[in-house]
Amino acid sequence: MNAAFTKEDLSQHSASAASPERVLRRLFLTLFLRGRSARGLRKGGAPKSVARKLAVSLAFYALFGLFALTFLRQPVFALSVYLHAMTLVFLGMFVAASAGEVLFNKEEADILMHRPVEPRALLWAKIAVLTQVSLWLAGAFNLAGLFVGLAATDGKWSYPIVHAVSTAAEALFCTGSVVLIYQLCLRWFGRERLEGLMTTAQVLIAVAAVVAGQLAPQLLIHVGPKNLELRAGSWWIGLLPPAWFAGLDDAIAGRATVGSWVLAMCGLAATSAVLWLSFGKLAKDYQSGLQAMEEVVPRQQRRRRGRRWLDVLVHALPIRWWLRDPVARASFLLTAAYLARDRDVKLRVYPSLAPMLMMPVIFLLQDFGHHAGNGGFGTGFTAIYLGIIPMMAVKILRHSQQWQAADVFRVAPMAGPGSLCHGVRRAVLCFLALPLVAFFVLVLWVIPGGRSGLPLLLPGLITLPLYALIGCSRGRAVPLALPTEEARSAERGLSMLAVMVVSMALSGIASWAWSAGWFRWLLAVEASVATILYLVFFRSITKARWDPI
């Protein structure tokens, strides 16, 4: 073994080697495509799934972009507002979900911070990758829109080019804005609270983007493309970032009104300001943020007068009785802690649940908006649809970045994962489903005439524990025991579809039973069937044995 190697003058190296900026860009793109941690055995194994996912996502975005065809023969401004609004939502979701992990990765600091690389070069490489992927997504979604714009009533041949430029500007604006939020959090609230703030900011941005994504089409349906076009000169539209970029399209490839030029200027000015602030002015803060990742700052101990609230909760009746199995109680506490504290879990759970909530809200508002005091399908659907929440949450909670720590469950003298599954299920019911039920009850209580529809929530409430059990079927809901890379969104989509079909059917029956005077009978039958199914599932989960690794 001879470690002697040819010594060379370090200064000679730089001439023929790739620049660090290029190396970093290639590195971060590879990491983005393959995922941060790979558990596959070979290069051709697991990591490629992420690239495949990206390709599927691009195809999905391109398909979704075909909705632009509904704007055929509409004015350029209306089409562009739609395209830019949806693009902003998609990009917001993507950047919010990725930015925290990409910008501030603790492990990465150990690998790169002692290398001769400027923090600014790191920041730029990361931003370049985020922007590059954003552009791919935006390009896929806007593909159909480019050609629809050519057929707009006031569209010019240059629309595809101009729209491509405005979309690129929007992608920069979106990426820059998210980075800026992080930088400002860092500057205003200090390094010590960076980790917590990042999580909160990221969850809020993702939830806001998701909610906006659900609301934007509804708004467009209600307002209508023509109305939107008529209001292009309104002052309030200048407050909406998508309108700025739509203004650019309209100014060059549309009607070129003064209003659209003003909006275009707003867009360009806002994008420039955001880029200057986030990548120039506040770049120094990024360096201190990276260093903060390396510093273990002892948090100031808050004086507690008593025990933690979670501890109090599990020892209070009826929860104490509900969690009398110590393993289920431990699993309940673990799940609750991760739902409250872990950044990765919070980022996957809450933004995933947000769009689920919009559907019942819209149904509920439509129910009482159009047929006030009537109650009916929407209310029933809302409650039954809530079943998707525990089912989805239980599945999401199977994955964690600390999945290897779950070996402790297999080492412990337990014949199977049943008790662990029951703990997760109960935590999800307690901390996610119950607050949401309370929220919808409150909404019904407040809406004029809504109280009369409150009993219609009952069919849904009866199915809620059952749905949560289905999520744990075959004992496969061991908390935090799988790598996040293995989260299979396709499977989740299928079960969501099934739940939606069942919810539709059951709420239709409930609505009919309500108006036909059979509602009590329906509840009795449903409760009986649900109880039998509940017992069957409960027993099968309790008796489940460990899957071989």
Added chain:
Amino acid sequence: MTRWSRGRDGSDRRDSRVVFTRKGTPSRIEEYPQMISLQNLTKRFGAQLAVDGLSLEIPAGQIVGFLGPNGAGKSTTLKMLTGMIEPSQGTATICGFDLLTQTLEVKRRVGFVPESGAVFESLTGLEYLEMVAALYAIPEEAARARIKQFIAFFDLSFETLTDKLLGAYSKGMRRKVVITAALLHNPPVVFFDEPLDGLDANAAVGFKTLIQTLAREGKTIVYSSHILDVVERVCNRVIIIDKGRLLVDGKPDELVATRGSGTLERLFTDLTGGEELERRAEDFAKTFRP
């Protein structure tokens, strides 16, 4: 002969180059006596003082065992010296470059094996090492040649390095890659934080020989570890810190003899309150009696 570039301009410094002979003795060491110099280096985390005014000088060719109990401030000191975190007070110079004002120059001359042994798991070993080489501006071919030398040294197969992702490596293999990544650019100063963690006995023996040879070649090595008998055998100087403060600094045998401790381990426990822990461990073990 190896020439270490000290800076791009060099005009504002005493000498733009320091020259080492192949045998590792700096030929102009009188001009450049200290490779690492700490002046009142301090780090505060909020109200907690992690490193409390450390002042040290380490010349070229020395292997310094940097010891201390958990939370003593060892890793924090190493992270400051590698530019990963900023000192709250004081400064340090490495190869004559100021840590605060010439951070990049310092980083170019420093190799670091962090305790965490973190790597990008979704890269293959070769991709990772080539990426690291590129960050130090080592041309691809030269990097490949050096990587092959390290592969031979650590008994790794090139196929493993090209086909397997780092996520699938064993802890020991991963540690070998991290050590390779730290030495790839041939730095004059190397910091090791628990480098033997995960290495098998043969690799550990090889590694110890490697660092002794590197020191003879003129490199300065700071070796932080809890395995005291290795430190005693390998290092020609030992620094023990506790609660961020310097407790002792000297040659291991001299320190042991002066204090009458017998072994470095005994000296360490005497200085850092380990005796009390031993008593507590005995009492605690008794509670396991049936």
